[in-house]
Amino acid sequence: MPRKAAARVKDVPAEAISRHLGARVKQLRSDRNWSLEALAGASGVSRSMLSEIEREQANPTLAVTLRIAQAFGMSLSELIETPGVSSSITVIRHHDRAFHYRSDDHCRIRTLSPLNLEKDVEFYEVELQPGGALRSAPHFEGTREFLTVVKGLVKVESNEDTDTLHHGDSTTYRADVPHAILNAGKGEALVFLVVIYR
Template identity: 45%
Template sequence: MASSGTRRAAVKPAPSATPTSGSASVAAIAAPPRVGEQIQRLRAERRMTLDDLSRAAGVSKSMLSEIERDKANPTIAVAWRLTNALGVSLDSLFAPQKTPEGIAVSGPHDIPTLSGHDAKYQLRVWGPIELAGKFEWYELTLQAGGALVSNAHEPGTREHLTVLQGSIEIEAAGATKRLKAADTARYVADEPHAIRNAGKGEAKALLVVIHG
């Protein structure tokens, strides 16, 4: 809602809870990739038996079995022969595998915020960062007397604001409207516009920005 340059420069992700020192983090960084597990997965995907891969790569079946069970580490030459037989690049064998996640959960400390202390507002950035500049949504909190005043966004940009608590005044396109809880305003945002707390207490709203 604030001008895009100002908003993006000021938004700072919450500090990571991941430790930066100590034995746990060092162990996580130093842990080698499970090469044998990856070879076994790739072989299974191609419906190859141990004998098939052993013959194709020129690696003994017993050695291949030890490697797949992570009982032995292959040399670079052996790893190259195995990946060549499997039809993958050598570097992909050592790349960490991404585990599909059906539901990704972000906690309250993972949500970036933008605070306008003098203007008495706070924006919590609920939308994912990869959609920034295209489709964004925020939780806007306005203290008494607070206002979020913005310059024009890209041509064709529109905003949709739903009041969750309190009373809010929208100024856009040369008009002014006052909203109460559960009201929704939709308005052009490719010209200067403003959102103001029209009450005496705290106001909250869901703000959706669809960029042109």
């Protein structure tokens, strides 16, 4: 654990860390739509132990906690840092697989906003390979998306409307109707996407 993180955590009562850990594991699992069985398979920690941790009925060993952190693609300190004693700066590392929302041969989506926050705004980095597309069903009424093209040629569809964007172009469009982002070029496309819920 980094020294600063250790310093922030050491004065917190063990019960508070255990309570925070249970809620944190449950939230992270929910964010990924993982069942207890899925987390057990990824971490090597039994389903019953994970259930007890989430219900704050277990005080896991350091080794067990580390395995859970690794299953989420996090460091130990990132998993156990408690609100109010951690830094006011939250960093999402480029290599942190926990923030890779989707990754396949045609499309990779990385969330750039913290997973554990209830928020009205979401921020994503989207990579589209040639021929790749990100198609979405309507979001909640009033939802809009804001998109900036960092690289490549991109076509945006919102219901019946379409437009093509080049490097440096930005757009906003309704996302409470069927919508899509398509790579319209011959090379990789990279965009930053902001979703705002009304």
